Each structure stands twice: as C-alpha cells, then as structure tokens.
Amino acid sequence: MDTKTVLLCGVGGQGTILAADILAKVAAAAGLKVKLSEVHGMAQRGGSVTTIVRFGEKVHSPVTDPGCVDALVSFEILEALRNAHFLSSEGIIFVNDELNEPMSVRIGAQKIENDPVAELKKRKAHFIPATETAISVGSPRSANVVLLGALSRVLPFDENLWLDVIEARVPEKTLEGNIAAFKAGRGFSSRMDKEER
Numbered sequence: 001m002d003t004k005t006v007l008l009c010g011v012g013g014q015g016t017i018l019a020a021d022i023l024a025k026v027a028a029a030a031g032l033k034v035k036l037s038e039v040h041g042m043a044q045r046g047g048s049v050t051t052i053v054r055f056g057e058k059v060h061s062p063v064t065d066p067g068c069v070d071a072l073v074s075f076e077i078l079e080a081l082r083n084a085h086f087l088s089s090e091g092i093i094f095v096n097d098e099l100n101e102p103m104s105v106r107i108g109a110q111k112i113e114n115d116p117v118a119e120l121k122k123r124k125a126h127f128i129p130a131t132e133t134a135i136s137v138g139s140p141r142s143a144n145v146v147l148l149g150a151l152s153r154v155l156p157f158d159e160n161l162w163l164d165v166i167e168a169r170v171p172e173k174t175l176e177g178n179i180a181a182f183k184a185g186r187g188f189s190s191r192m193d194k195e196e197r
Contacts, residue, residue, distance in 0.1 A: 001032065003056030005064045006151070009083045010075025011100055012040075012047055015144030018169070019073070020051035022148060025165045026157050027055035035062035048079060071154060073147050075130070076100045081116045084123055093125040094150045094189075096143055097132075126150070126192055133184045139177025145170075149185020150192075159186070 006023060010016040020036060027034045032055045041047025052064055066085045071092050074080030077099040087093060104110040117127075128150055130143035139145075145166065152162050163179060170178045 001056050001156070003054055003059050004070045004155070005068060006053045006071045006073065006155075007050065007064070007069045007083055007086050008053070008073045008075075009048065009050045009079040010096075010144075011079065012049055014049070014075040015141065016049040016051055016075055019144040019148050020053050022145075022162075022165055022169050023053045023151070024055070025169065026155075026162055027053070029161055029165060030157050032056055033059045035059045037062035048082070050079075050083065071151060073151050075144060075147065077116050077120065078102070078112070080125060081119055084120065087123065092154055093120065093123060094147055095120060095125045095127050096130040096147060097127040098130070098143075126189075128185065128188050130185070133188075134177075134181050137177060137180035137184055139174060139181050142174070142178050142181035145178045145181040146185040146188075149182040149187075150189040151185075152182070153186055153189035 008016050008020050017038060024034045024036045034055045037052045039050045041049060052062060054062060064086060067088055069086040069088060069091055072083060072087050074095045076096055080093060080095040105112060128147065130146040133146045134140055134142040162182065166178055166182060167175055
C-alpha cells in the first residue's frame with residue numbers, strides 16, 4: 001500500500017487529537033506503519049489544532065507538504081479553508097458544516113473577507129452536519145467520530161476494525177453514542193457516493 005496522508009484540523013476542544021489517535025490505531029491494527037504529528041495552537045482559547053496521520057508499508061516522515069494530503073477532515077469551516085492547500089489534486093475534503101468565528105471577528109476587529117463555504121465548494125468539499133448529527137444520536141461531543149465515520153468509507157479498513165478501536169479508545173459511558181455517531185457518519189458518506197454516481 002502506498003503511503004496515505006490524512007490531515008485532521010479543528011480548534012481546541014473539538015476532539016481532533018482523539019480522532020487522529022483512533023485513525024492511527026486503526027491503521028496500526030491493520031498491520032501498517034503509522035506516523036502521527038500534532039500542532040497545537042492556543043487550544044484552550046479556541047486556537048487551531050492540526051494533526052497529520054500517515055500510514056502505509058513504509059512511512060518516512062510524520063509531516064507532509066502542501067499538495068500531498070489524500071484526505072482532509074475538518075471540524076469546522078475556517079480551519080478547512082486554512083488547510084486546503086495541503087490537499088492533493090485527487091484528495092477529498094470532509095467538513096463539519098459549523099463555522100467558529102475567531103475572537104477577532106466576534107469582537108468586530110476583523111471580517112471574514114470571502115465566503116468560505118463557496119471557496120470550499122470550489123474544491124468539492126463534502127459538508128457534513130457532524131455536530132447536529134452527534135446531538136441527534138445523543139452524543140453531542142462526538143462530531144469528531146461522525147467525521148471519522150465519513151472518512152472511513154474512503155479508507156481501506158474494515159468497519160469492524162474501526163468499531164473495535166473506538167470501543168477500546170472511548171470511555172465506556174460514551175461508547176453507545178460514539179458507535180451511533182460513527183455509523184451516522186458512514187451513512188452520510190455512503191449517500192454522497194450514490195449522489196456522485
């Protein structure tokens with residue numbers, strides 16, 4: 001298997017690092033080499049959090065260059081746009097349809113100049129109501145797992161492998177909600193596949 005690169009991004013508190021850890025453990029459980037890197041902004045103040053997971057038969061580096069990411073998973077719209085330049089021409093973007101305005105925008109010191117949704121649509125981003133879905137399945141903090149469910153449809157790992165890792169990784173009291181969130185995310189991705197045919 002050629003080395004695959006997945007970039008996950010969001011802001012502090014959205015579960016970016018947990019999602020990357022689950023993905024890395026799934027790839028390792030599938031017998032692949034895995035490297036992971038994390039960049040934490042001022043996470044407790046809503047700063048950017050970016051993680052890169054690379055896996056394959058051989059993985060030489062935990063980092064990537066612009067234009068080399070196979071899949072970008074963003075937990076909110078502005079972070080997707082901020083990291084979109086990392087995506088390869090054949091790459092795929094999954095974006096939670098939530099926009100978290102930076103503090104500078106909230107207090108009126110800056111404006112969001114261009115329509116970020118329109119910009120991402122030009123890149124054929126798939127928008128997923130991950131937060132709304134997580135709430136609907138009774139697991140409001142599991143938007144990250146909804147997005148993993150969507151991502152799982154484009155990666156070569158068995159669904160049961162994902163479920164085993166999720167079961168081992170999340171607290172027992174949240175397991176049922178996380179499993180429901182993951183399956184809902186897979187459902188979105190499946191419907192997108194059918195719509196594109």
